Amino acid sequence: xxxxxxxxxxxxxxxxxxxxxxxxxxxxxxxxxxxxxxxxxxxxxxxxxxxxxxxxxxxxxxxxxxxxxxxxxxxxxxxxxxxxxxxxxxxxxxxxxxxxxxxxxxxxxxxxxxxxxxxxxxxxxxxxxxxxxxxxxxxxxxxxxxxxxxxxxxxxxxxxxxxxxxxxxxxxxxxxxxxxxxxxxxxxxxxxxxxxxxxxxxxxxxxxxxxxxxxxxxxxxxxxxxxxxxxxxxxxxxxxxxxxxxxxxxxxxxxxxxxxxxxxxxxxxxxxxxxxxxxxxxxxxxxxxxxxxxxxxxxxxxxxxxxxxxxxxxxxxxxxxxxxxxxxxxxxx
Numbered sequence: 001x002x003x004x005x006x007x008x009x010x011x012x013x014x015x016x017x018x019x020x021x022x023x024x025x026x027x028x029x030x031x032x033x034x035x036x037x038x039x040x041x042x043x044x045x046x047x048x049x050x051x052x053x054x055x056x057x058x059x060x061x062x063x064x065x066x067x068x069x070x071x072x073x074x075x076x077x078x079x080x081x082x083x084x085x086x087x088x089x090x091x092x093x094x095x096x097x098x099x100x101x102x103x104x105x106x107x108x109x110x111x112x113x114x115x116x117x118x119x120x121x122x123x124x125x126x127x128x129x130x131x132x133x134x135x136x137x138x139x140x141x142x143x144x145x146x147x148x149x150x151x152x153x154x155x156x157x158x159x160x161x162x163x164x165x166x167x168x169x170x171x172x173x174x175x176x177x178x179x180x181x182x183x184x185x186x187x188x189x190x191x192x193x194x195x196x197x198x199x200x201x202x203x204x205x206x207x208x209x210x211x212x213x214x215x216x217x218x219x220x221x222x223x224x225x226x227x228x229x230x231x232x233x234x235x236x237x238x239x240x241x242x243x244x245x246x247x248x249x250x251x252x253x254x255x256x257x258x259x260x261x262x263x264x265x266x267x268x269x270x271x272x273x274x275x276x277x278x279x280x281x282x283x284x285x286x287x288x289x290x291x292x293x294x295x296x297x298x299x300x301x302x303x304x305x306x307x308x309x310x311x312x313x314x315x316x317x318x319x320x321x322x323x324x325x326x327x328x329x330x331x332x333x
Contacts, residue, residue, distance in 0.1 A: 002311055004029065004153060009071045009332055009333060011071065013072050014027055015074045015081065016036075017060075026151035028073075038063070071097060072085045072095070073097045076098040077103050079104065097124050097127065100127050102134055104117055118143070126324050129146065131268075146320050150256060157225070157229045158229075161233055161258055162233060168295070169197075171231050171238050172197060173238055176205040180242060181241055182206055184284060185199075185241060186213075187285040189217050196216050198218050203221060232260060233260075236296060237255075238260050238263070247267075249264070252273075256306065257310075259310065261295055261302035263295060265280070275312070278302070
C-alpha cells in the first residue's frame, strides 16, 4: 500500500487562523511545511471580532518576520490572513499560496474581498482548491489551480479498523452546523432499529434531549479523542452530511485515513473521491435509511472501495503536484 506523497517546499510555513485543523495539518505534512495555528485571543468582557482579527494579524506578521519563510501556505479565510501574508511577500519576495476554501465564494460577507484574492491567486505559483467548482472560479482568474480534493493520512491515531460483530454501529460525526440535516438523519435512524447510532458533537445547539431518543440512538456530546477513535474503529461506517454540495468534510478525511466506509450526501466532489467506498444518499430520511442498509449489506465492498479510494487520492495528488513542480522547481526543496 502506498503512503501519503510528500513534496516539500523550501523553507515554508502553513498558517491557519484556527485552534486545530485536520486539513491544514495534512497540507503541512504534504508540503513539508511547519504548521502554525493561530487561534482567537481570549479577553474578559465583550470580545470585538474586529479586535480579534487585529490580534491575529499582528501575531501572523510577527511569526512571518521571525521565521522568514520563502513560501507561505495560508487559508484564504478570513481574507485578512492572506492580506498579511501578501504584505510580507511584498517586502521579501516570498511565494504566497492560498489554501482556497469555498466560503470565500459562497459567504456574502467575504465577496467584497474577491478582487484581492484574485490578485493574490494570479501572482501565486498555484492555488490549492478543494473541489472542481472552486477550481473553475480560480482558473477563470487566469491563476494556476492545484486540485487537492482530499488529503487522507497514512493512519489516524493508530486506529486499527475492526467493525464490531452483531448489530452494525454507525458514527455520525456532527458539528450541528446549519448545513447539517440533523433532524432528517435522526428520522432515518429511528426507522432503522436494527442498527446502533452514536452522534458526536454539541447536540444542545439543536435543543435535543438524549433521554427522548430511542434506544438505538446515543447523543454522545463532545467525545474525548480516544473515545472517538475507539468508536470510529468499531463502526460499520462514518456518517457525514451537508447541504453544501461541494465541500469535503473533515469526518470523511478521517474515514479515508482510517479505511472506514462512509455514508454521505450525494455530491460530485465526494463521488469523485470516495467511489465505491461510500453509500451516497439524497438528504431525506428514506434515502438515508437505504444508505445505512446498503453499507450493512455490502460492507466488504464498501471497505474495499474506501481503501482503493485512498490510493486513488494519493495518485491524483502526485499527478497534480508533479505537473506544478515542473514549472516552479524553484520553490520546492
